[in-house]
Amino acid sequence: MDTISLLDDKHLSHQIRFQDRDGQIWLDEQRVLLLQLTALAEFRKEQIDTVGLERAKGFFMRLGYSLGKKDAQLALRLGKSKSAINLIRTGFSLHSLKGMVKTVEQALEVDQSQNHFYAEYLMHDSYEAEMFKSELGTLDEPVCWSLIGHASAFTSALLGQEILFKEITCTGCGDSNCLLVGKPAAQWEDVDTYRNYFSKNPIIEELYELQSQISVLRHKVDNESTLGNFRGQSSEFKNVCKLANRAAEASVTVLLLGETGVGKELVARGIHDASERKDNSFVAVNCAAIPPDLIESELFGVEKGAFTGATQSREGRFERAHQGTIFLDEVVELSPRAQAALLRVLQEGELERVGDNQTRLIDVRVVAATNESLEEAVREGRFRADLYYRLNVYPIHIPALRDRRDDIPLLIEHFLEKYHAYYNKRTAGLSGLAMQAMMNYEWPGNVRELENLIERGLILTDNGEEVSAQSLFPTLEIPQESQRISEDGHLVEASELIEQEENEHWINQALHACESLEDIEKKLLDFALDKAQGNVSEAARVLGISRPTLAYRMKKMEER
Secondary structure (H helix, E strand, C coil): CEEECHHHCHHHHCCEEEECCCCEEEECCEEECCCCHHHHHHHHHHHHHHHCHHHHHHHHHHHHHHHHHHHHHHHHHHCCCCCHHHHHHHHHHHHHHCCCCEEEEEEEEEEHHHCEEEEEEEEECCHHHHHHHHHHCCCCCCCCHHHHHHHHHHHHHHHCCCEEEEEEECHHHCCCCEEEEEEEHHHCCCHHHHHHHHCCCHHHHHHHHHHHHHHHHHHHHCHHHCECCECCCCHHHHHHHHHHHHHHCCCCCEEEECCCCCCHHHHHHHHHHCCCCCCCCEEEEEHHHCCHHHHHHHHHCECCCCCCCCCCCECCHHHHCCCCEEEEECHHHCCHHHHHHHHHHHHHCEECCECCCCCEECCCEEEEEECCCHHHHHHCCCCCHHHHHHHCCEEEECCCHHHCHHHHHHHHHHHHHHHHHHHCCCCCCECHHHHHHHHHCCCCCHHHHHHHHHHHHHHHCCCCCCECHHHHCCCCCCCCCCEEECCCCCEEEHHHHHHHHHHHHHHHHHHHHCCCHHHHHHHHHHHHHHHCCCCHHHHHHHHCCCHHHHHHHHHHHHHC
């Protein structure tokens, strides 16, 4: 019979950090809360009164199930080398660490090769049983609902098979103790009943369906709040969508402004897809990627024999975009001749291929973009003023990601789904610490950088586990100005605890390697003399004692 407690895994209790600087408590990379039991009891009572006992029971079982899955991810991350049995014991240590219940192991049998599992736990001081006895009154059936969900989810996630725990006896319904028994789900006759508890409540599904219908109707009424694959939900995002959708209704030239990586091409494509030109070509050109001596022929085409190597006539990007949209990214990089040709297209709707004297009519909407100031380029003589005024008819500024942080969670979800499909794996999303790091980061590379970080994090994360902050930001340091729980259960400064553990570590090593205090002293003296190359005065300085004191100790050592 084993008592499961946080003392069984000292490393586990050290994962709790109290950061009073910002009012946060962390368990590894998950933010947690301290809640008054009476407040939780009042909430449970309201749930029972509002939706009935059975629906409330399912609600709290699902709550426990969700907590159990998170704890399984924590156990796997902290104990990759542990056996399945020890990982399961870690789960019940987490029960105790969180103040939920004290468990005593009666039986634990695990044989994964035979899909065999059997466990019995006595539960002392269950917070759920206490709530019912002191606040809600006893029931005719067991009441430790979230503990059942937690144990079921935790063991199922760790073993990779469906395990179901049931409470056989419970002090919350008048029994002398709380007994929890776990077996493979199929071995319980009423497994379908518990599966219903763990599945989404029908009333919630009805609400989700209504919300979905409302969302569809809202988008039909206010389609200015969306724009193709340009993702977001912030007020800044909605303003960009509104301006872009208004531009799509006309054939106006659009100038997109913003830092690199903010999604200018997505906005340009969104304008095209929302316009009457959507059934025709969308041609994207990165002007900075084309050599200056080739940019004119690439954009406007070339006639055979126009220059050495022009062995045949070829249409340019503008002709390919006829009756559609052309997106000119980094338009400031255009050569002077290309700028003049672009101005003619915008003003007259016509162009000439390089080496040709035939004028060709062209119908194309131009969406230009730049991440630097065109006004500054005009002042420096690098960009034509008349072209700038022609492009600047309808400017849209796309804010940097750090200026629309409300969009970050939605973008993370979008890119996770994208790379889950691409790499054929599924993580459990970002840990709480990882999400906090993403929200606090300054994002110099904007949305493009965010996408790259998500891909990196997913590659480094095993299937079914959470993406950790360390996998996203390898140099991230957890703040040391926090508090942790000492062995006697008191809060101490993390730096003090770390120093204490380091001191204990080398002292334990010394005691293990030496037979006595005299042996430890001899090794210290030998080390200091070796370091000082036999110089007694220098060795004394290394040890922080006087030369006569060291000489005396050396003499005493020789006499032993």
